[in-house]
Amino acid sequence: MATVTLRNIRKSFGDLEVIKGINLDIEDRSFVVFVGPSGCGKSTLLRLIAGLEEITAGDLFIDGERANDTPPDKRGLAMVFQSYALYPHMTVAGNMGFSLRLAGVPRAERDKKVIEAARTLQLEDLLERKPKELSGGQRQRVAIGRAIVREPKVFLFDEPLSNLDASLRAQMRIEIARLHESLNATMIYVTHDQVEAMTLADKIVVLRDGAIEQIGAPLELYHRPKNLFVAGFIGSPKMNLLPARVIAMSDSGITVRLTGIGDLDIPVRSNGLKPDEPVTVGVRSERLDVNDQGQFQGQVLVAERLGRETHLHVQMEGGEMITVEINGDSPAHIHDRVAVQINGRDCHLFNSSGEAV
């Protein structure tokens, strides 16, 4: 199996630079997810690794060897496309065995490998079908099967689940995770869905505007986002991000005034913050509660009941909106007046340029 190393990778289309100097080390057998909003360059980055786009500047190493000028099929990669990109005029077996046929692998050996991959993906009964006779999930599995047959060093997935409906997506997500386990392969996966990123990745790479915002394990990003962008992007429901202002600093922490809500002590070191500096306080909805000890008053505007938990969208007295996750059995109703409890030590603090303090 293989490592992939990116050194200062850049890509321009004409005058427009879309990838702005990416440095990244992908370890052998790891599952790395590129995540970011649309247009952040995550698919382009994958296509640069695949060799479908030319690298403008920088070096790409696959297994330690510079691969900038290696043609796509010689890089030892296999790619699963968003649209599946199955060959519509070939059967499932034909699709899966196409690369072997091009490589001149004898028929018997080809068939053996195709059947082996089909067994892994439960496609044995569909081998003679054409892609148009398959459901979305089956097509997706054929696309993955086509990749498996090549026995690549690295699997590349370009938003493979975005064309599937929600329940199938959840199921395929599990299948891909199991596949990673059983194939023991390096996988690079692109998605805009932070749930997919959280559940699948060993390592998440958050991209924005062609640059890396943060790299880390899912929970690392969840608990210690480096900046406002990552804080807002990772986690569902979205982290509450409240504008505030520093009013006092001491050895034990910082006191901030949350705009339209009230004062709050946060036990962090001041790290260059100045009094009166505008900051942002981030706090996850599951860290909040509504109870008698709540310091801040508000009114429930929407209550989303999900069963195990309920998401309350509370409008605070100053007009700010806060999402609070409470137990699904808790009696909370729309228009209720509630007291929101915010615990200073659960809060993330971001300075005026959006960096975590």
Place this chain on the structure above:
Amino acid sequence: MKRSFNKKIVITLIAWSAAIFMFFPIFWMLLAGFKTEIDAITTPPLLLFEPTLENYEAVQQRANYIKAATNSVMISGGATLLALVFSIPAAYAMAFFPTRRTRSTLLWMLSTKMLPPVGVLVPVYILFRDFGLIDTRTGLIVIYALINLPIVVWLLYTFFKEAPKEILEAGRMDGATSRQEIFYLLMPLALPGVASTALLSIILCWNEAFWSLNLTTSDAAPLTAFIASFSAPEGLFWAKLSAASTMAIAPILIFGWLSQRQLVRGLTFGAVK
């Protein structure tokens, strides 16, 4: 509801009038072919007459229909094949690896269609003479292929652009060379488009008269030259000319009719999607 019904009637009427307007000359030619020479030039024209086959007999005796028809088939088919051999790689390159000049190259190719052919008749004639191509099928195949190249490239280019790019990229990841990509993936994907392009090219070659009249005499003369031989020095014989014309257009008409579904599907593919 009512308004759309009225609209439908108007559109149907317009379509029918246009169709009748276009078909009438062909219909008249069909009739004239079965008239005697006298009936054919009578004024007012006759709609009811005693049909005769004498014109068809006369045409058979005067000229070699089978030979001309064979030439037409060979030349149209040969020229279309030759044009495709050059156009498919050209259109592939333009559709999938465009450069800054692709667009202007396409426009330039199309602009050559605006040149009046007579403008290059003398140089082409001299070239043909020097290469010994006058009155040969090879000569006509080459010149027809060249004439049709712009339109064939243009059509294939638009069809290829419709082919899903990711499928070809998947092929590239699977290790396909450009040639394998074209033959194993692009051709099957764009088959309806390639077929309708080929059909159109065959029809255009079949109907081409200017070059065939100027560059052939007998050996390689296709059906266009065969018809022209009936507007001969003795004067115009409408009935015989009509019979000859009917025989000349019959194969392509039947061919076009059989393939019209394919043709319409191919040519409107990009437009209605």
